[in-house]
Amino acid sequence: MSEETDLFTRLGGTRAIAERMSEAxxxxxxxxxxxxxxxxxxxxxIGKHAEAGFDVTAEEVIWPFGRPMSSGKSEDLTAAQQSEAA
Incomplete structure (x- = not known):
């Protein structure tokens, strides 16, 4: 995934993803x-997008806008990011 493109954009936008995921x-x-x-x-x-021909990694699904930039110190991450990183 390029730095400028988030996962949602790469997969065709929210409507296309919603259709594949059977979500509103x-x-x-x-x-x-x-x-x-x-x-x-x-x-x-990951499974539904693979079926549709997209190569989506677990990392992209966890960090759909790319990994957050940090100094590696836990205080640089939000509580949600810390729990996902654990």
Whole structure:
């Protein structure tokens, strides 16, 4: 995934993803706004996009906008990022 392109854009936008995931576009838009795909949806997300011909990695699903830049110190990460990194 290039630095300029987030996963949602690369996969055709929220409506296209919503259709593949059998979710409402507003649900997928909420994922995009939160900058994360819920953990309980991640495996299904990878599988449905693989079926549609997209190569999606687990890292991309965990960090759909790319890994956050940090100095590596846990205080640089939000609580949600710390729990996902653990």
């Amino acid at each position: 576009p507003s649900t997928v838009q909420s994922w995009k706004s939160a900058r994360r795909i819920p953990a309980h949806k991640q495996a299904d997300f």
